[in-house]
Amino acid sequence: MNRAATKGDGRRAALLEALDHHLRDAGPGASLDAINVADLSRRAGVTRSAFYFYFDNKAAAVAALMEEMYDDAWDAAELDGDDDEGMQLRVTSAIRAIFRGWSHRTHIYRAMLEARAGNPAVREQWDSFQESFVVVLAAVIEGERTAGVAPAGADPTAIATALLDLNDRTLERLVHAPADFDWDRHVEAVVHIWLSSIYGRTA
Numbered sequence: 001m002n003r004a005a006t007k008g009d010g011r012r013a014a015l016l017e018a019l020d021h022h023l024r025d026a027g028p029g030a031s032l033d034a035i036n037v038a039d040l041s042r043r044a045g046v047t048r049s050a051f052y053f054y055f056d057n058k059a060a061a062v063a064a065l066m067e068e069m070y071d072d073a074w075d076a077a078e079l080d081g082d083d084d085e086g087m088q089l090r091v092t093s094a095i096r097a098i099f100r101g102w103s104h105r106t107h108i109y110r111a112m113l114e115a116r117a118g119n120p121a122v123r124e125q126w127d128s129f130q131e132s133f134v135v136v137l138a139a140v141i142e143g144e145r146t147a148g149v150a151p152a153g154a155d156p157t158a159i160a161t162a163l164l165d166l167n168d169r170t171l172e173r174l175v176h177a178p179a180d181f182d183w184d185r186h187v188e189a190v191v192h193i194w195l196s197s198i199y200g201r202t203a
Contacts, residue, residue: 059115
């Protein structure tokens with residue numbers, strides 16, 4: 001992405017909005033290869049060259065569209081909050097909120113799966129996003145152990161990495177699950193695994 005462009009630029013925002021709508025309208029069969037940059041640019045009311053001013057390629061545009069979802073995930077997690085709510089309850093609420101929020105944006109995550117599979121730069125960005133959560137979650141686990149709330153166990157960073165890998169696979173399942181899939185039950189199973197891994201028990 002051209003570093004001279006800012007996130008607040010109206011043309012960039014228009015392109016991302018057009019991409020969002022395109023992916024939503026195209027449905028489950030959408031693919032990056034099928035996206036025509038010229039059509040996308042016209043939908044955004046900008047020139048084709050403007051697209052390449054902001055984004056190196058379509059995969060980079062999808063990655064930029066994911067930034068809002070990253071921010072929402074951080075807001076939903078609130079694992080570094082300082083209120084009086086217990087961390088165990090906050091972890092539980094965060095997991096449910098993340099999956100609830102992303103369930104309305106499966107068209108974006110579906111495109112992200114394709115983008116990160118075929119573009120090393122996008123994959124690196126995704127890994128960096130995951131790592132930022134690993135650092136926070138590992139600190140939470142260490143803090144809960146120090147406070148005597150969670151038992152000693154495996155390395156906190158290794159646990160955090162495994163749990164976030166679980167979330168990633170769960171989000172992929174969300175994208176591809178059939179219409180009759182019992183999503184609520186599956187999320188509760190994920191919550192159970194998280195709490196068991198950190199606290200050795202469930203709420």
